[in-house]
Amino acid sequence: MLDLWASLPPELQDVLFALALIAPGLLAGAMVLRGLRPLPLVGAMLRRFVWVNALFVALIAVSVGLGVGLLAQERGLRQGSARAAEKFDLIVAAPGSEVTVMLAAVYLQPSDMALINGAQYAEIAGAEGVAFAAPIAFGDSFQGAPVVGTTVDFVSHLAGPLAEGRVFATAEEAVAGAYAPVDVGGSFTPAHGHGPAAEHDAHEGFAYAVTGRMAPTGSPWDRALLVPVEGVWAVHGLANGHAPGDPRIGPPFVPEMMPGTPAVLVHATELWGNYALKSRFTRGDLMAFFPGTVLAQLHGLMRDVRSAMSLMAVLTQVLVTLSVLIGLMIMVRLIARSLALLRAIGAPLRFVFAVVWAYSAALILSGAGLGLALGWVAARGISAIVTARIDVLVTANLGWPEAHLVAGFISLTLFMALLPAWLAVRRPLLTDLRT
Amino acid sequence: MTPALHVENLRVTSREGRVLLDVPLLTLDAGQSLALRGASGAGKSTLLHVLSGLVRPSAGRVVWGGQDIAALTEDARARFRRETLGLIFQDCHLFEELSALGNAGLASAFAPARDRAPIRLAAAQWLAALGLGQAGARAVDSFSGGERQRIAVARALAGGPPVILADEPTAALDRANADALGADLVRLAAEGGRMLITVTHDAALAARMGRQITIADGRIVEDSDA
Numbered sequence A: 001m002l003d004l005w006a007s008l009p010p011e012l013q014d015v016l017f018a019l020a021l022i023a024p025g026l027l028a029g030a031m032v033l034r035g036l037r038p039l040p041l042v043g044a045m046l047r048r049f050v051w052v053n054a055l056f057v058a059l060i061a062v063s064v065g066l067g068v069g070l071l072a073q074e075r076g077l078r079q080g081s082a083r084a085a086e087k088f089d090l091i092v093a094a095p096g097s098e099v100t101v102m103l104a105a106v107y108l109q110p111s112d113m114a115l116i117n118g119a120q121y122a123e124i125a126g127a128e129g130v131a132f133a134a135p136i137a138f139g140d141s142f143q144g145a146p147v148v149g150t151t152v153d154f155v156s157h158l159a160g161p162l163a164e165g166r167v168f169a170t171a172e173e174a175v176a177g178a179y180a181p182v183d184v185g186g187s188f189t190p191a192h193g194h195g196p197a198a199e200h201d202a203h204e205g206f207a208y209a210v211t212g213r214m215a216p217t218g219s220p221w222d223r224a225l226l227v228p229v230e231g232v233w234a235v236h237g238l239a240n241g242h243a244p245g246d247p248r249i250g251p252p253f254v255p256e257m258m259p260g261t262p263a264v265l266v267h268a269t270e271l272w273g274n275y276a277l278k279s280r281f282t283r284g285d286l287m288a289f290f291p292g293t294v295l296a297q298l299h300g301l302m303r304d305v306r307s308a309m310s311l312m313a314v315l316t317q318v319l320v321t322l323s324v325l326i327g328l329m330i331m332v333r334l335i336a337r338s339l340a341l342l343r344a345i346g347a348p349l350r351f352v353f354a355v356v357w358a359y360s361a362a363l364i365l366s367g368a369g370l371g372l373a374l375g376w377v378a379a380r381g382i383s384a385i386v387t388a389r390i391d392v393l394v395t396a397n398l399g400w401p402e403a404h405l406v407a408g409f410i411s412l413t414l415f416m417a418l419l420p421a422w423l424a425v426r427r428p429l430l431t432d433l434r435t
Numbered sequence B: 001m002t003p004a005l006h007v008e009n010l011r012v013t014s015r016e017g018r019v020l021l022d023v024p025l026l027t028l029d030a031g032q033s034l035a036l037r038g039a040s041g042a043g044k045s046t047l048l049h050v051l052s053g054l055v056r057p058s059a060g061r062v063v064w065g066g067q068d069i070a071a072l073t074e075d076a077r078a079r080f081r082r083e084t085l086g087l088i089f090q091d092c093h094l095f096e097e098l099s100a101l102g103n104a105g106l107a108s109a110f111a112p113a114r115d116r117a118p119i120r121l122a123a124a125q126w127l128a129a130l131g132l133g134q135a136g137a138r139a140v141d142s143f144s145g146g147e148r149q150r151i152a153v154a155r156a157l158a159g160g161p162p163v164i165l166a167d168e169p170t171a172a173l174d175r176a177n178a179d180a181l182g183a184d185l186v187r188l189a190a191e192g193g194r195m196l197i198t199v200t201h202d203a204a205l206a207a208r209m210g211r212q213i214t215i216a217d218g219r220i221v222e223d224s225d226a
């Protein structure tokens, strides 16, 4: 049985699971309503207490929306951060914290790091199976946008063909990220460092001319300004990796003339080659890691947080469900006179039961539907804010986990709605009729 | 067949043990009309509730056409009310959000499928017969007190019941409206050969009935047929 389940395609599993979750509620409904037509009366009662009902629906919608939004947001963030790291196959850096290097090199969160020297770089770049090894030299900024020194190979690897203009050809040219603050044809003078601590006049008298713009990548690199690594070295008054007077940019570098780089992105000629390269450069004076793996570990660490969040979402839902239930029981008192009239003129108990259940179901279903929409809108809004803040493109869409959450909620509450219906038919007929 | 009513050794006691109703014998033939009179608190409504199966007697039998309804289950009594009785309440008990027609045809919501269309048709016809033929689609909260009570009468008649039980149907109406409604009620019952039992304080309405009974302290103290 379990084997059979595991052999099904994941989409089918999702569909079946959603159906299994919602089936009990719908089945209960089908049994309650079989052969009866309570809806015209339910409609009349819903109109009667339209504001109270609207409040109920809003309450359910907010709680469902919260759960749905939370789930969608968390997954969107996970997917977005993974997508941003996709192009970073293998990173080699001086030994230290993989997470720190990943944050700095992939997400451009600046931090002070030890450097790889020219000889080490030459060894990496010359290793068998390496298609290219691009230095990633960060540390400068312009108007809050990171200025990163690298190579032409890296630019085309990261973003594919340029959206506009051409790639840098001299040490004084630059390529802008899709949303970087300088246009093609413009120029900028980098500041040393980042944020409020940046020294704006450190590199005075030096300017990069922007010659091209990259297509969007959905990563923090969209706000970055990419320059030849030789430029970064030059503005810091260091040797530029080539023999004096040599105007070329890009590898190969002369090891003795290379000041060093905090990280190197290694792209292997073959996918499987990455593993050999990783083990080769995992050693005393170097560290090599797959950012994707580190990210997966981080996400794994956060699984507990995620479980806690899901549990909280479910708990909120249960609490709201309980208050809705209590509300429904109060509601039953409001409609008790109408129900008593129905019984007095000969409605069977089953019909009265069905009226109350359908009344509750109408509130629950419209609340859940509205909540789904609310969750989607909220996730969209929060995604936009998150994207703007961390520059990682986060797109939160509704997916199967949300569908399962809502299906489970609907089923559970439709079942719980049997209780007020049962209480309604046990009320004293004559007392209700007299009120 | 219009069921005749046969009540025997009927007693209704309150939870505290007070005797609310004590009727050794009461019989009524099919198509007869009866006025129940008496002071407030005498037990008139209680008798009507027992006759309609809304209250279970503490002792005795309430036999309609050979069937003791005190012995029936709740659903069976509901079915008996739907098929046999037309109930009219003192304050008409309408669904405010439904139209006049929706209220008059209310029983079609829970009647067996084959009865639904006939009930709605009859509801429209009774509304017309009671002078509300043009206003069927209007929401009932826009109707006057007299009109609302007519809608309640149409509702009681829509199922084609052989028996009509009315609890002070004209109490909330002014003289002219009360007289008109009373006349209609008696006429429509007589035309259909229906039994009509009406609780009323209104001497004029009581005088229209074939038989008058006065109740005091839960007992029949006066009977025009005795």
Ligand SMILES: Nc1ncnc2c1ncn2[C@@H]1O[C@H](COP(=O)(O)OP(=O)(O)OP(=O)(O)O)[C@@H](O)[C@H]1O
Pocket: B014, B015, B020, B038, B039, B040, B041, B042, B043, B044, B045, B046, B047
């Ligand atoms: N469930 C009950 N428990 C205790 N006493 C009750 C109950 N129902 C009715 N009574 C009492 O029984 C008596 C008869 O009530 P009933 O409603 O039949 O009077 P009535 O003749 O219809 O009066 P009115 O003309 O005011 O409507 C009243 O004293 C009332 O308080």
Ligand SMILES: [Mg+2]
Pocket: B044, B045, B046, B167
């Ligand atoms: Mg009374």
